[in-house]
Amino acid sequence: MGLKNWIINFLGGAVIVDGDCSNLSDLRELMRNAAYREMALFHAIDLIARCMCKCEIKTYAKGKEMRGELWYRWNVQPNDNQSSSQFMRQLIYKLYTERECLVIVRQNQMYVADSFVRNEGGTKPDAFESVTVGDTTFRSPFKAQQVMYWNMRNEIHGRGINSVLDLVNDQYSGLLAYCMRAYQTSRGNKALFKYEALPPNVNLSAEGAAEKWLAAQTKRYSEFMAADGGVAPVGKGVALEPFGVSKTYANESTRDIRSMIDDISDFTAKAFGIPPALLRGDVEGTSDAVDLFLTTCIDPLADFLREEIVRKEPTLGKAMLKNGNDLIIDTTQIKHVDLLDSAVNVDKLVACGVCCANDIFKMLGLPEVDEPWAKTHFITNNYSTFENALKQIGGEIE
Numbered sequence: 001m002g003l004k005n006w007i008i009n010f011l012g013g014a015v016i017v018d019g020d021c022s023n024l025s026d027l028r029e030l031m032r033n034a035a036y037r038e039m040a041l042f043h044a045i046d047l048i049a050r051c052m053c054k055c056e057i058k059t060y061a062k063g064k065e066m067r068g069e070l071w072y073r074w075n076v077q078p079n080d081n082q083s084s085s086q087f088m089r090q091l092i093y094k095l096y097t098e099r100e101c102l103v104i105v106r107q108n109q110m111y112v113a114d115s116f117v118r119n120e121g122g123t124k125p126d127a128f129e130s131v132t133v134g135d136t137t138f139r140s141p142f143k144a145q146q147v148m149y150w151n152m153r154n155e156i157h158g159r160g161i162n163s164v165l166d167l168v169n170d171q172y173s174g175l176l177a178y179c180m181r182a183y184q185t186s187r188g189n190k191a192l193f194k195y196e197a198l199p200p201n202v203n204l205s206a207e208g209a210a211e212k213w214l215a216a217q218t219k220r221y222s223e224f225m226a227a228d229g230g231v232a233p234v235g236k237g238v239a240l241e242p243f244g245v246s247k248t249y250a251n252e253s254t255r256d257i258r259s260m261i262d263d264i265s266d267f268t269a270k271a272f273g274i275p276p277a278l279l280r281g282d283v284e285g286t287s288d289a290v291d292l293f294l295t296t297c298i299d300p301l302a303d304f305l306r307e308e309i310v311r312k313e314p315t316l317g318k319a320m321l322k323n324g325n326d327l328i329i330d331t332t333q334i335k336h337v338d339l340l341d342s343a344v345n346v347d348k349l350v351a352c353g354v355c356c357a358n359d360i361f362k363m364l365g366l367p368e369v370d371e372p373w374a375k376t377h378f379i380t381n382n383y384s385t386f387e388n389a390l391k392q393i394g395g396e397i398e
Contacts, residue, residue, distance in 0.1 A: 036261055036264050037264060037268075039265075040264050040265040040267075040268035040269075040279070041268055043265070043268075043279055044096075044268050044269060044271075044272045044274055044279060045092065045093055045096045045097065045272075047274065047278065047279065048092055048096070048272065048274075048297065048298070048301065049088065049089045049092040049093065051293075051294075051298050051331075051334045052088050052092055052298070052301070052302075052329075053084075053085040053088050053089065054333055054334050055302065055329050055330055055331050055333060055334065056075060056330045056333055057071070057074040057075055057327060057328070057329050057330070058071070058327070058328045058329075058330050059071040059074075059326075059327050060324060060325060060326040060327070060328070061324070061325050062323060062324040062325065063324035064324075069108065070313065070315060070327070073108070073109075073110060074327075078109065078110040078111075079109040079110055079111055080109065087110065087112065090112045091103065091112050094112055095150055095152060096152075096272075099151070099152045099153040100118075100149070100150065100151045100152065100153060101113075101149070101150045102116050102118075102128060102131065102147055102148070102149050103147065103148040103149075104131060104133070104138075104142060104146070104147050104148075105146075105147075105148075111133045112133075113128075113131050113132065113133055114132050114133060114134065115130070115131075115132045116128050116129070116130060116131040116132065117129045117130045118149075119141075121144070125143055125144040125145060126143075126144040126149070127141045127142070127143060127144070128141060128142040128143075128144075128147055128149070129141040129142075145312065147312070148308050148309060148312045149308065150304065150305065150308055194238070194239045198210060198213060199213075217238075262280055265279050265280055266279070266280070272297060273293075273296040273297035273300070274293055274296075274297055275289040275292050275293055277289045278290070278293055290334075290335060294331060294334060294335075298331050298334065299331055302329040302331050303329075305329060306327060306328065306329050309327055310326065310327055313327065332363075346360050346364075350378060351378070351379065351380045351382070351383075352379060352380075352383055353377045353378060353379035353383070354377075355377075356374065356375055356376055356377050356378075357369065357373065357374040357375075357376075358374045358375055361374075
């Protein structure tokens with residue numbers, strides 16, 4: 001595969017270049033601009049995937065939390081070849097890069113399809129053909145009720161996030177490339193090559209001899225000035241004079257370029273509903289940024305995934321939901337909980353009767369205790385009805 005084809009494939013086949021794209025510098029610029037977009041895109045997807053991997057998918061039977069086959073499949077091992085974290089990462093990656101994802105269940109094992117063909121049924125159920133998982137291609141089609149299918153391609157007037165980001169970044173990458181060239185130009189070495197006359201060994205009667213000599217000298221001294229160190233012969237009547245040299249660099253800075261790269265990251269973060277500070281890795285205001293991230297990105301995604309699982313899982317569905325069978329993606333476990341920092345809040349949760357000891361243990365990632373007191377809810381005497389408070393002080397209600 002040639003360099004041009006490799007670049008085009010790397011950019012997803014969406015490269016439009018004037019001419020035959022034979023200039024190596026043009027290819028390098030395309031590659032560099034694509035790298036910034038890809039870095040921001042995969043950083044955003046990986047951040048979402050890592051957060052989803054921390055969520056416990058809780059299952060309920062008749063209103064009580066249970067850890068059965070369904071819980072094990074989603075939280076430990078969906079299939080013989082993957083852990084639950086690997087499976088969730090693959091699912092999120094497919095969903096955000098291809099804007100759709102198909103999960104099939106075969107013999108109580110779940111697989112994310114690598115490729116498939118969706119036949120939309122309109123008012124009838126869809127069908128999925130040529131479903132491929134690894135090296136295995138299923139000949140028989142799957143009905144819509146037999147699979148879990150998530151589609152995000154209908155957003156933004158039929159465009160996916162990736163295509164919209166490409167439009168924005170393509171406009172911005174030109175400005176970024178200009179700033180890089182300006183920075184490199186300001187740091188480059190320039191000189192005037194002066195000579196009194198052509199040397200005697202140049203045959204002036206030969207056509208183009210003078211031009212060839214000048215080209216050779218220009219190449220020689222250009223290589224000399226580009227090198228970290230070296231020696232260049234300078235004949236009589238020949239001189240190199242520095243031109244436009246300024247080592248103050250007052251007007252240019254790599255911070256300006258870094259700021260523009262951060263802008264690309266910010267565009268990507270906003271498209272995914274991620275606070276830009278999180279994608280940049282800023283520490284200040286992280287707590288507020290994480291809360292916003294959970295509210296605008298993770299919680300809606302968890303609901304989106306849950307709805308499809310509940311309506312397609314045989315042990316759930318409309319009829320079973322009425323009986324208390326349910327599945328919840330618990331996003332409260334994403335944030336790190338420090339035991340000492342949470343002591344005051346833990347005391348309040350127990351004192352007002354909201355949580356029992358085992359509930360607190362689960363929040364803190366500690367093992368539960370199989371004792372009656374650990375399952376009992378307590379409430380302090382500070383919480384009482386107005387009537388009881390008056391009776392304790394001997395008052396009466398008029």
